Amino acid sequence: MSHKRPRNASERLFVKETRRSAFQNGRESEYPYVNRLDYVLRNGRFYDPAPMPAGVFPGIPKKCYANAQLLMSHRDDLMYCEGLATLNCGFTTEHAWCITAKGTVIDNTWSPIGTMHFGVAFTKDFLLEYRKKYKGRHNVALIDNWQDEWPLIRGTMVWPSKGA
Numbered sequence: 001m002s003h004k005r006p007r008n009a010s011e012r013l014f015v016k017e018t019r020r021s022a023f024q025n026g027r028e029s030e031y032p033y034v035n036r037l038d039y040v041l042r043n044g045r046f047y048d049p050a051p052m053p054a055g056v057f058p059g060i061p062k063k064c065y066a067n068a069q070l071l072m073s074h075r076d077d078l079m080y081c082e083g084l085a086t087l088n089c090g091f092t093t094e095h096a097w098c099i100t101a102k103g104t105v106i107d108n109t110w111s112p113i114g115t116m117h118f119g120v121a122f123t124k125d126f127l128l129e130y131r132k133k134y135k136g137r138h139n140v141a142l143i144d145n146w147q148d149e150w151p152l153i154r155g156t157m158v159w160p161s162k163g164a
Helices: 009-022 036-043 064-073 124-133
Strands: 045-047 079-086 092-099 116-122
Touching: 009 036, 009 079, 009 092, 009 116, 036 079, 036 116, 064 079, 064 092, 064 124, 079 124, 092 116, 116 124
Parallel strands: none
Antiparallel strands: 045 116, 079 092, 079 116
């Protein structure tokens, strides 16, 4: 299951601290979003972590974007997510994972699974459209795509795209 609003004290603190980090330099921008944290806060949802299901093999450590994109490319029942996730030790970092239609996390990078995942889900069609528009580059972050000057943050690529 996924949900937009925080359900408990940890999730409320997560949103408060992320909002503080996102706007520490102010809220003004010439673009639709101030930065990647603003993008995730405005478009993201909480997703329920779950153990890695049978048949899903671990990816390469520290390659979450590549691991999640590769997993989604082999399964039509998943969506690709980017956002923030919290490790069991309490450290929050930018991360990528997949979700099922019910919003359950399938994370083939972290073991053990993180305690909290908050991010934006992208369809396979959008990922393919994005790669086509941005030089076919594979396995890069969509939200923090500095190589192409942050198209989602700047509004030169829009999600959800028309028809998604």
